[in-house]
Amino acid sequence: MTTPILTLTIDGRPVSGLATETVLQVAGENGIAIPTLCFLDGLSATGACRLCMVEIEGSAKLHPACVTPIQEGMVVTTQSERLRSYRRAIVQLLFAERNHVCAVCVSNGHCELQDLARELGIDHIDFPGRYPALAVDASHSRFVLDHNRCVLCTRCVRVCAEIEGAHTWDVKNRGIRSQIVADLDTPWGTSTTCTGCGKCVHVCPTGALSEKGRSVAEMQKKRPALPYLVANRAEERR
Amino acid sequence: MNRLRLATLWLDGCSGCHMSLLDTDERLLDLAAQVDIVYSPLVDAKDFPEQVDVVCIEGAVATDADEARLRLARRRSRLLIAMGDCAVTGNVPAMRNIMGAEAMLRAVYLESRPLKPQIPADGLPHLNEQALPLHHFVPIDLFIPGCPPAADTLFAALGGLLAGIADLRLDTRFGA
């Protein structure tokens, strides 16, 4: 059975896509940029960060583009004052929630959170900082996890479970107390499941996961070619 | 033509933003032709004067003395610029907010086993529990993030103000 092709309107432009595609995918294929943070091509989409929210005609609520399948006749707006103000608030809340000190961060200049702030024209943080006391786990021989910089996007959790197949990472607690943990909340260096592949480090959008020995601004991530890895696997299984 | 009355103020910062301002090299001469620097660590004026047009403030607010200087500068200036990440976000001085001022002072001056363990106090203002950005205290007219903001960015900002551009779009970011 062939997948039907649907037509819809995004930002006033008529576009089409496969019925299995999301609003984010179809927008991307048509050169329409929607800001994202938790989404990473090749991993499952969780709709965690809410930056990709869009307006859909006939619906009062906003919809996360990365997990919203397209529908025939849908009318989508990706840029509006309302969306912009929410996106700005989300990024500011991420900055206020933990200790993001860009000037002394390993990822300064190569950080998706920093880039988002710049793209959205955020020049200060309206909310008071929480300044939580968070640990840095440097127990692994090659990598470091700095909870101060983590935005809880769970890219590391997903790449480890879905691509590497190790599922070393997970999330403990709920809400503002959430934290990334290795195995059953053990120091990373004593994990019995971690293969040391480093994929989590390279998909992490901020300086939360880095290679040991990197100084300020030195951590440049090389995104693994995840869609390619996934496609090759599907090939083999057949 | 009335020359613009420019002031700069140095609160809890490393002076890097002031260095960046000086880093505009020979363009400083153009700037100097258009402004009077009426108060600054770079000139010899003791008191913050009245009727300042623009004040550029570097650093976070770390003490009551910082706060008083900030409020005076706000009252006496038409435009207030938060210059650099410490003024804009708290940045490095605010890293102590995680543990508080007392614990930080003890860690640095007593527990790190210095030759002569003592917490400096003579003639120094008492550190507030937290170092905070300027906009927690007074309204800000322009935020210029960056650690430090590039000389070009600062020059563009001052040049834009001199030219009367209302909506300045500066090319800078946190941590720059």
Ligand code: SF4
């Ligand atoms: S460590 Fe990095 S990849 Fe993992 S949840 Fe935090 S920000 Fe995301």
Ligand code: FES
């Ligand atoms: S990218 Fe869609 S919710 Fe994060």
